Amino acid sequence: MSKFNFSQRERIIFVVLNVILVVFILYKGVFLPLSQKTSMLESRINSEEKKLYKALKTIRKSQAVEKKYKTTLSHLQQNSSDEQVMTSIFSEIEAIAKNLNLRIDDMKSNKVKKLDAYNSFSVGLTIKGTFEEMMHFIYDLQSYPHLFYVDEARLARQARIPDQIECRLQLSRILIPQ
Numbered sequence: 001m002s003k004f005n006f007s008q009r010e011r012i013i014f015v016v017l018n019v020i021l022v023v024f025i026l027y028k029g030v031f032l033p034l035s036q037k038t039s040m041l042e043s044r045i046n047s048e049e050k051k052l053y054k055a056l057k058t059i060r061k062s063q064a065v066e067k068k069y070k071t072t073l074s075h076l077q078q079n080s081s082d083e084q085v086m087t088s089i090f091s092e093i094e095a096i097a098k099n100l101n102l103r104i105d106d107m108k109s110n111k112v113k114k115l116d117a118y119n120s121f122s123v124g125l126t127i128k129g130t131f132e133e134m135m136h137f138i139y140d141l142q143s144y145p146h147l148f149y150v151d152e153a154r155l156a157r158q159a160r161i162p163d164q165i166e167c168r169l170q171l172s173r174i175l176i177p178q
Helices: 008-076 082-099 131-142
Strands: 103-109 119-129 149-157 165-177
Touching (some): 082 103, 082 119, 082 131, 119 131, 131 165
Antiparallel strands (some): 149 165
16 A cells, blocks of 8 residues: 555545646636737737728728829820810810900910920910909919919009900910820
8 A cells, every 4th residue: 555544535635635736727827828818919909900990991091082183193194296285275275264254365385395204385375354354364274174384474554444454474284195
């Protein structure tokens, strides 16, 4: 037999203590680290999900902005010859002036400046009207969809008609060749 003769009660206490010791070691050595690791991973997953949702929201917004800018870019692309573009610029300026009841006295095209990535079309014109009409005209020229740049503007009062102004404008438009 063995050196140690334990009573039935002592054996039960010994087994219970060993079970408690094993449970304690499993709790401290396995369960607590796993639960800490799990909670850390859950918080990391939550923060990554928030980042992902934020990125998806940004992507959706960027798609809408990209669509808008593609429309604008298509408006800025040169799809025809320089002469056809200049003719359409003339008719566009005349239409804006006619809409505001302004009289164009003189309109001349300048030479097209071909730069690395774009072409610059320039027009010089002399127009007569009231100051308010001139400001409307210039505003319309610079607004979408026309997008002209006013490179130079000279206003002069008319001696014969008191509220009339003569305006000399140098306009340009940038187009991207295909």
